[in-house]
Amino acid sequence: xxxxxxxxxxxxxxxxxxxxxxxxxxxxxxxxxxxxxxxxxxxxxxxxxxxxxxxxxxxxxxxxxxxxxxxxxxxxxxxxxxxxxxxxxxxxxxxxxxxxxxxxxxxxxxxxxxxxxxxxxxxxxxxxxxxxxxxxxxxxxxxxxxxxxxxxxxxxxxxxxxxxxxxxxxxxxxxxxxxxxxxxxxxxxxxxxxxxxxxxxxxxxxxxxxxxxxxxxxxxxxxxxxxxxxxxxxxxxxxxxxxxxxxxxxxxxxxxxxxxxxxxxxxxxxxxxxxxxxxxxxxxxxxxxxxxxx
Amino acid sequence: xxxxxxxxxxxxxxxxxxxxxxxxxxxxxxxxxxxxxxxxxxxxxxxxxxxxxxxxxxxxxxxxxxxxxxxxxxxxxxxxxxxxxxxxxxxxxxxxxxxxxxxxxxxxxxxxxxxxxxxxxxxxxxxxxxxxxxxxxxxxxxxxxxxxxxxxxxxxxxxxxxxxxxxxxxxxxxxxxxxxxxxxxxxxxxxxxxxxxxxxxxxxxxxxxxxxxxxxxxxxxxxxxxxxxxxxxxxxxxxxxxxxxxxxxxxxxxxxxxxxxxxxxxxxxxxxxxxxxxxxxxxxxxxxxxxxxxxxxxxxxxxxxxxxxxxxxxxx
Numbered sequence: 126x127x128x129x130x131x132x133x134x135x136x137x138x139x140x141x142x143x144x145x146x147x148x149x150x151x152x153x154x155x156x157x158x159x160x161x162x163x164x165x166x167x168x169x170x171x172x173x174x175x176x177x178x179x180x181x182x183x184x185x186x187x188x189x190x191x192x193x194x195x196x197x198x199x200x201x202x203x204x205x206x207x208x209x210x211x212x213x214x215x216x217x218x219x220x221x222x223x224x225x226x227x228x229x230x231x232x233x234x235x236x237x238x239x240x241x242x243x244x245x246x247x248x249x250x251x252x253x254x255x256x257x258x259x260x261x262x263x264x265x266x267x268x269x270x271x272x273x274x275x276x277x278x279x280x281x282x283x284x285x286x287x288x289x290x291x292x293x294x295x296x297x298x299x300x301x302x303x304x305x306x307x308x309x310x311x312x313x314x315x316x317x318x319x320x321x322x323x324x325x326x327x328x329x330x331x332x333x334x335x336x337x338x339x340x341x342x343x344x345x346x347x348x349x350x351x352x353x354x355x356x357x358x359x360x361x362x363x364x365x366x367x368x369x370x371x372x373x374x375x376x377x378x379x380x381x382x383x384x385x386x387x388x389x390x391x392x393x394x395x396x397x398x399x400x401x402x403x404x405x406x407x408x409x410x411x412x413x414x415x416x417x418x419x
Numbered sequence: 420x421x422x423x424x425x426x427x428x429x430x431x432x433x434x435x436x437x438x439x440x441x442x443x444x445x446x447x448x449x450x451x452x453x454x455x456x457x458x459x460x461x462x463x464x465x466x467x468x469x470x471x472x473x474x475x476x477x478x479x480x481x482x483x484x485x486x487x488x489x490x491x492x493x494x495x496x497x498x499x500x501x502x503x504x505x506x507x508x509x510x511x512x513x514x515x516x517x518x519x520x521x522x523x524x525x526x527x528x529x530x531x532x533x534x535x536x537x538x539x540x541x542x543x544x545x546x547x548x549x550x551x552x553x554x555x556x557x558x559x560x561x562x563x564x565x566x567x568x569x570x571x572x573x574x575x576x577x578x579x580x581x582x583x584x585x586x587x588x589x590x591x592x593x594x595x596x597x598x599x600x601x602x603x604x605x606x607x608x609x610x611x612x613x614x615x616x617x618x619x620x621x622x623x624x625x626x627x628x629x630x631x632x633x634x635x636x637x638x639x640x641x642x643x644x645x646x647x648x649x650x651x652x653x654x655x656x657x658x659x660x661x662x663x664x665x666x667x668x669x670x671x672x673x674x675x676x677x678x679x680x681x682x683x684x685x686x687x688x689x690x691x692x693x694x695x696x697x698x699x700x701x702x703x704x705x706x707x708x709x710x711x712x713x714x715x716x717x718x719x720x721x722x723x724x725x726x727x728x729x730x731x732x733x734x735x
Binding site: 257258261262264265266267269271273274350353357358360370373374380381384388394395396398399402 | 564574688703
C-alpha cells in the first residue's frame, strides 16, 4: 500500500506518436536549417579562441578599416581589430545575454503563470493584472526605461530583457496549465491525495511543456534582437567587450569608408535570429500540430 | 456599442494607472534620485544641503503622497521640468510628438500597403512562387533588426545612389517635399518590418477563410476568383489582422526610439535617450509615460475598430 504512486503521470503516448515529432521536425528542412544555424552560432561563440588567430580586444591601428582579404575574411574595424574575430566573441555576449534573459523570464514568468493557471482565483487575478501592466509597455521601451535607472552593463541588460519577457511567459504557461488542469489524470492525482507541487511538477508540467519550449525558442530570437538594439544604443555591453549591436553602431560612423565593419555584424544578428525563428516554427509544427503554421 | 465602448474605456484606466505607477516607482526607488542626478559627482555638498534639496523636490514626503502629487500634476499636463535645461518636459514633448507621430503613421501606411497584397497573393497562390517569395520576405523581415535595415537603406539610397539624405529632419510646414524626403528611409526601416509581421498573419487568416463553406458557395455560384478573394474572403480575414497591427503598434513605438537615433530625428524616443545620457530623469519619465500611454490608447482604438468590423465582439 505504501508504494502506491501518489501522482498519476500524464498518459503515455503511443510508440508511433513518440517519434512523430522528431521525424516531422527533421524532415521539415526549415526547422532543420534553423537548428544548423543556431548550433553554428553556439559553436562559433564557444570555440572562438580556437577558430581565430586574432584577439578581439587588442588594437591594431595600422590595419584599420580594411576590406575583406585572405588575412581578414570580413575586414577590420576602425581600430584595426579583425571583424570576424569580434563577431565570434560578440556571439558570447549576444547569445549569453539572450539565453540568460530568457531563462530568467521562463523561471519567473513561467512559475507565475503555472501558479495562476493552477490555483486560479485571486492568485490568478493578481498575477494577470501585473502581467497586463508589463504588457502595456512597448517591450524595447520598457527595457530602455529599466536600464536608464539600473545603469548600463551586462547584468542589468539581462535583468531588463528578462523582465520584459516575463509577461509573455506567464501568459503561455497559464494557458497551457489551464488546458491540462481539468484532465482526468490530474484529477486522479489530486484525489489520491498528492501534494500540489508534485501534481504540478510531475503531471501538469510535462503536458504543458510543448508550448513553453516553442515560446523559449521564439523568445530567444526576440531577446537577441532586443540585446542588439540596446547595445546599439550604448545601453548594453561596454567597450572594449564586443557585442553585435555595438559593432553595428561603431562601424556606422565609417559606413562610407568601410561598410563591412557594420554590415558583417548586422548580418550575424540577422542570421542567428533567422535560425531561432526557423527552429521555433519547426518545433511548433512538430510538437503541436494544432498550431501548425498554414 | 455604447455599453461595449464604456466597458472598454473603464478597463483602460487600470492599465494606464499601472503604467503610471511603474514609471513613478522606477523614478523613486532605484538608487540615484533626482537630487543625486542634479548634484552629479560633486563631493563637497553637505548632507544638510542634500536634505534641503530633497525637501524642495518633495522627496521627504511619504511615497503615496508623492505619487498623488505627481499623478495630479501629470493629469493636468505638468510633467515637471528638465533638470539640465529647466524647460517644461510637457512642452518639449509636445514639440517632439509630431515627429514621432509622422514616423509611426508613415511606417504603418507602408506596412499595410505592402502586407495586404503580399499576404493575399501568398494565400491565393499557396505553394507556388508568389507564396515562396512572400515567405522569404516575412522571414527576413522578422529577423532583421530595424536599426540594421535603416543602415542598409542609408548605404543604398544615400551613399551609393545619392537619392535621399541619410539623416536629419525638416518640419513639414517648412518644406513638405524635404520633410518627406527625409522621412522616407526611417519610415521604410520600421514599415518593412511591420509589413512582414502583418503579411504573415494576413496569409494564414486568408488561408483559413478561403477554406470556409461560404467561400466555396461563392465559388460554386460562379463568381470570379478575384471577387471571391476581395469581396468575400478579405473582409473576414481583416479581423485578426487589425488585432495584430494594433499589438505591433507597440513595437513600432519602441522601434521609433531606435530609428529616431539612427536618422537623427528629434522625436520623443530620441528625447528619452537624451534624457538617459544626461541622467535627466524627468525627461526620461515624461517620454516613457507618453509613449506607454499612447500604446494603451492605441490598443483601445484597436478594440473599437475590431468591434466595428465584427459585430460578434460587441455583443459577445
